[in-house]
Amino acid sequence: MARKKPSRRGGHPRRPPRPRPPAELPPLPDPRALERSLQELVGDGGNPALARAQECMYRAFAEADPRRREGLAREALALCADCADAYVLLAEQTPRRKEALALYEQGVAAGERALGEQTFRDEAGRFWGLLHTRPYMRARLGLAHSLWTAGRREEAVGHARELLRLNPGDNQGIRYTLAGWLLALDRDDELAGLLEQYPDEATAAWAYDRALLAFRRHGDTPEARRLLQEALQSNQHVPAYLLGQKFPPAEHPPFYTRGDDSEALVYVGTALPGWRATPGAVAWLRQAVTRKKDAPRRAGRSAS
Numbered sequence: 001m002a003r004k005k006p007s008r009r010g011g012h013p014r015r016p017p018r019p020r021p022p023a024e025l026p027p028l029p030d031p032r033a034l035e036r037s038l039q040e041l042v043g044d045g046g047n048p049a050l051a052r053a054q055e056c057m058y059r060a061f062a063e064a065d066p067r068r069r070e071g072l073a074r075e076a077l078a079l080c081a082d083c084a085d086a087y088v089l090l091a092e093q094t095p096r097r098k099e100a101l102a103l104y105e106q107g108v109a110a111g112e113r114a115l116g117e118q119t120f121r122d123e124a125g126r127f128w129g130l131l132h133t134r135p136y137m138r139a140r141l142g143l144a145h146s147l148w149t150a151g152r153r154e155e156a157v158g159h160a161r162e163l164l165r166l167n168p169g170d171n172q173g174i175r176y177t178l179a180g181w182l183l184a185l186d187r188d189d190e191l192a193g194l195l196e197q198y199p200d201e202a203t204a205a206w207a208y209d210r211a212l213l214a215f216r217r218h219g220d221t222p223e224a225r226r227l228l229q230e231a232l233q234s235n236q237h238v239p240a241y242l243l244g245q246k247f248p249p250a251e252h253p254p255f256y257t258r259g260d261d262s263e264a265l266v267y268v269g270t271a272l273p274g275w276r277a278t279p280g281a282v283a284w285l286r287q288a289v290t291r292k293k294d295a296p297r298r299a300g301r302s303a304s
Contacts, residue, residue, distance in 0.1 A: 042131055047082075053083035054083060057086055057089065057135075060072035060073050070090065070093050083135070084135035085135040086107075087107030087139060091104050091142055098150075104140075111135055126167070127166040128171040137166070144163070175197075181270065183212065183277075191213055205263075208238055212278065212281060215228075216278050220284055234259065241264055241265070242271075248269065249265070
């Protein structure tokens with residue numbers, strides 16, 4: 001006897017439709033291209049050749065085709081050899097590290113020529129607020145990273161510190177990278193000074209760095225454990241990377257959200273060597289994570 005099909009009204013409900021895979025988001029525009037509208041407001045700054053070259057670079061930053069981007073950068077340099085952003089883009093395009101480092105060095109030199117000594121004397125402390133300083137700041141940031149990768153670490157730290165002197169507001173986020181570098185170099189006193197320079201910082205990077213610094217200085221003290229608990233609350237995704245339970249992807253996210261996995265990836269990108277180089281730090285973190293996971297079970301047993 002054939003089985004009777006369940007009715008739609010009183011039988012089994014329909015299966016919910018399978019969720020569609022999320023549509024791939026279009027790539028985010030290069031934020032440097034958005035400066036074009038600001039440039040139109042402030043004018044050419046008295047150097048028409050550099051202004052034409054920079055306009056060429058805004059077009060390059062908005063261009064998706066890598067070959068076209070490179071072509072526009074070279075066109076910008078033909079218009080003005082002091083266009084720092086052109087060297088920055090060419091450095092980003094090349095796969096050769098030595099070539100990238102040399103291009104960033106040329107970009108920094110070009111930026112220094114374009115800005116002049118008086119700008120460095122008069123405007124230190126508010127560089128990023130001046131649109132015409134940003135290409136130089138971008139070149140110097142790229143140079144700092146390239147120097148660190150090349151093993152020229154003292155030079156890299158020096159450039160990072162100078163970026164913060166010129167722009168204490170740190171729109172480029174170099175303070176997070178510098179903190180990781182200082183950890184790797186065992187320069188705890190300098191790291192403490194950097195953390196104190198931004199006392200209201202609420203990122204996971206600052207929370208985990210404060211905890212690690214306390215452990216490095218005094219060991220597993222109540223204060224160090226308190227700071228580590230605050231760090232765990234600020235971002236629960238960080239420990240998995242520090243403990244080797246998850247591995248970062250080849251490319252870091254272009255932006256991050258507080259408390260999200262993306263923030264954890266940005267942090268471990270520079271802080272992981274410092275954690276691993278600190279004797280006992282990874283085991284200390286593992287114990288704290290285990291205690292945090294076991295706390296609900298212990299609370300349930302005591303309640304019963």
